[in-house]
Amino acid sequence: MKLNAVDKNLLEQVADLHDTPQGAYNIRRDGEGFSRHSTENIQINVKEDKPGIDIIVKPGTKNESVHIPVLLTQDGINDLVYNTFEIGEGSDVQVVAGCGIHNDGSQESRHDGIHTIYVRKGARMRYVEKHYGEGESVGGRVLNPKTIIEIEEGATAELEMVQIKGVDSTKRDTEANLHKDANLIIVERLLTHGNQKARSDIVVNLREENSFTQITSRTVAQGDSEQIFYPRVIAYAKSRGYVECDSIIMDRAIVQSVPEITAHHAEAELTHEAAIGKIAGAQLLKLMSLGLSEQEAIEKILKGFLR
Amino acid sequence: MLELKGLSYNVSGKEKDIEIIKDVDISFDKGKLYAITGPNGSGKTSLAQLIMGIYPATKGRILFKGEDITDLDISERAKKGIGYAFQYPPRFKGLKVLDLLSLASGIEEETVARGYLRQVGLCPEDYLDRDVDPGLSGGEMKRIEIATLLAKNPEFVIYDEPDAGVDLWSFDLLLDVIRNKHKKEGITTILISHQERILSLVDEIILIVDGRIKDVGNKDKIWPVIKDVVGCQRDTLCSRRDKVETKCR
Numbered sequence: 001m002k003l004n005a006v007d008k009n010l011l012e013q014v015a016d017l018h019d020t021p022q023g024a025y026n027i028r029r030d031g032e033g034f035s036r037h038s039t040e041n042i043q044i045n046v047k048e049d050k051p052g053i054d055i056i057v058k059p060g061t062k063n064e065s066v067h068i069p070v071l072l073t074q075d076g077i078n079d080l081v082y083n084t085f086e087i088g089e090g091s092d093v094q095v096v097a098g099c100g101i102h103n104d105g106s107q108e109s110r111h112d113g114i115h116t117i118y119v120r121k122g123a124r125m126r127y128v129e130k131h132y133g134e135g136e137s138v139g140g141r142v143l144n145p146k147t148i149i150e151i152e153e154g155a156t157a158e159l160e161m162v163q164i165k166g167v168d169s170t171k172r173d174t175e176a177n178l179h180k181d182a183n184l185i186i187v188e189r190l191l192t193h194g195n196q197k198a199r200s201d202i203v204v205n206l207r208e209e210n211s212f213t214q215i216t217s218r219t220v221a222q223g224d225s226e227q228i229f230y231p232r233v234i235a236y237a238k239s240r241g242y243v244e245c246d247s248i249i250m251d252r253a254i255v256q257s258v259p260e261i262t263a264h265h266a267e268a269e270l271t272h273e274a275a276i277g278k279i280a281g282a283q284l285l286k287l288m289s290l291g292l293s294e295q296e297a298i299e300k301i302l303k304g305f306l307r
Numbered sequence: 308m309l310e311l312k313g314l315s316y317n318v319s320g321k322e323k324d325i326e327i328i329k330d331v332d333i334s335f336d337k338g339k340l341y342a343i344t345g346p347n348g349s350g351k352t353s354l355a356q357l358i359m360g361i362y363p364a365t366k367g368r369i370l371f372k373g374e375d376i377t378d379l380d381i382s383e384r385a386k387k388g389i390g391y392a393f394q395y396p397p398r399f400k401g402l403k404v405l406d407l408l409s410l411a412s413g414i415e416e417e418t419v420a421r422g423y424l425r426q427v428g429l430c431p432e433d434y435l436d437r438d439v440d441p442g443l444s445g446g447e448m449k450r451i452e453i454a455t456l457l458a459k460n461p462e463f464v465i466y467d468e469p470d471a472g473v474d475l476w477s478f479d480l481l482l483d484v485i486r487n488k489h490k491k492e493g494i495t496t497i498l499i500s501h502q503e504r505i506l507s508l509v510d511e512i513i514l515i516v517d518g519r520i521k522d523v524g525n526k527d528k529i530w531p532v533i534k535d536v537v538g539c540q541r542d543t544l545c546s547r548r549d550k551v552e553t554k555c556r
């Protein structure tokens with residue numbers, strides 16, 4: 001089997017790939033494994049009890065990446081997968097997940113990915129997940145990812161979750177447990193338009209001493225779209241957590257931001273900040289005074305904001 | 308080069324319209340260096356923003372190189388060669404100094420942007436990749452604002468209090484850059500400022516008081532008038548409380 005033009009475009013959008021990637025990968029298309037490749041250090045195995053894969057990174061693996069894009073090119077597909085990641089002790093890897101939907105049909109296309117991630121002692125993982133949808137469908141493009149992540153002593157995880165275009169409905173659930181000296185950085189970037197709906201729930205448990213998390217969400221809501229953010233940080237030990245939600249609202253959109261911080265320990269330091277507002281008028285005026293049209297100025301400002 | 312004819316600007320107040328700029332007539336000649344000065348709240352920034360198109364004129368016309376530009380929007384005026392450096396430059400989340408300078412110059416080359424930063428006394432290595440956001444100090448922001456105007460290179464440019472927040476020593480350098488451009492390239496330049504030093508350097512000073520042009524001339528002529536205006540304003544303020552009649556000239 002070969003990748004066709006639609007596949008290739010989706011791959012590029014969600015994983016910056018032009019063809020099958022270097023290193024370990026698993027490409028899932030229309031509810032089935034399409035192609036898969038393991039390397040010496042990164043083993044990918046198909047689960048036997050349910051749909052999905054196990055990704056096992058050997059301890060000490062450095063500077064390697066694994067790509068696990070999911071492509072949906074037909075309507076009427078309701079795809080559910082369970083993926084388990086084992087990021088071995090002391091390793092340093094990048095995971096490029098992401099889902100692209102091309103739907104020209106009348107029925108819904110839907111992918112629900114349930115990810116369980118173990119970042120073992122002293123390991124470092126960068127996880128990038130991009131959502132993208134295209135096509136002239138009346139049927140919706142739906143993505144409901146759920147991520148559960150366990151970050152062991154001295155380990156670091158960076159999650160970058162991006163959805164810029166074409167997903168009609170998304171409900172994202174993220175839950176993390178941080179152990180001693182563990183770090184978790186979450187950056188969420190989202191643009192909704194038309195009648196799209198997006199909801200993101202994040203719970204970060206700072207379970208042990210010196211754990212640290214920083215959650216940032218930058219979003220733009222246009223048209224009649226709706227967004228809800230519910231990031232929560234709960235500290236059970238001497239630890240630090242920052243939550244920042246910043247949204248630009250336009251047209252008739254609705255944005256709700258509810259950052260929540262809870263401390264069960266006297267030496268926890270938690271802060272949150274949330275802002276919703278329109279594009280600052282002075283920013284537009286400044287860019288227009290440099291010769292940009294109003295529309296060009298808006299595009300520049302939004303692009304920068306979501307970068 | 309630029310003519311203002313009976314230019315007025317009103318904003319709507321609680322009960323009636325407030326006149327911010329009142330029937331201003333003036334013309335700026337090509338290649339000259341001007342200063343606009345006047346007390347706080349007298350209308351200097353408003354006048355500059357009327358020229359840039361940020362505020363719409365309530366009455367009157369604006370001519371640029373003989374062409375009526377009163378109905379053109381900001382970007383059209385920018386394209387015709389009018390530039391304005393903001394008194395309070397806005398900050399952007401996610402836009403880098405490099406992006407802003409590239410937008411201004413229309414050239415997406417780092418080396419070009421580097422040059423402008425050096426001219427305003429900022430080390431390119433330290434600033435190119437920084438966001439133009441609240442992380443920059445007031446003085447840094449002003450210098451970057453000036454750099455965007457150098458990059459845009461308009462033939463008619465207004466700098467709104469370029470000295471505000473910039474340390475004295477660095478400002479000398481900035482002033483040299485602005486004056487050099489004015490001299491070498493014949494850029495018609497207006498500096499909005501309160502500084503005596505700047506007022507001594509320009510060809511002509513325009514004194515704005517209470518939304519009107521009070522006087523035009525060189526420093527020797529204008530300086531005593533400013534002192535008079537400021538002194539008088541203080542006296543009238545006090546006289547209201549003391550119920551003593553004072554009349555301003």
Ligand SMILES: Nc1ncnc2c1ncn2[C@@H]1O[C@H](COP(=O)(O)OP(=O)(O)OP(=O)(O)O)[C@@H](O)[C@H]1O
Pocket residue numbers: 318325327345346347348349350351352353354394
């Ligand atoms: N939208 C507005 N509504 C009401 N008053 C306004 C508005 N915009 C400006 N003004 C008033 O117009 C006057 C002129 O303001 P402007 O900013 O032009 O003054 P300025 O001469 O630049 O002052 P400064 O030296 O403090 O910069 C001020 O009294 C200001 O309060």
Ligand SMILES: [Mg+2]
Pocket residue numbers: 351352353394467
């Ligand atoms: Mg002003």
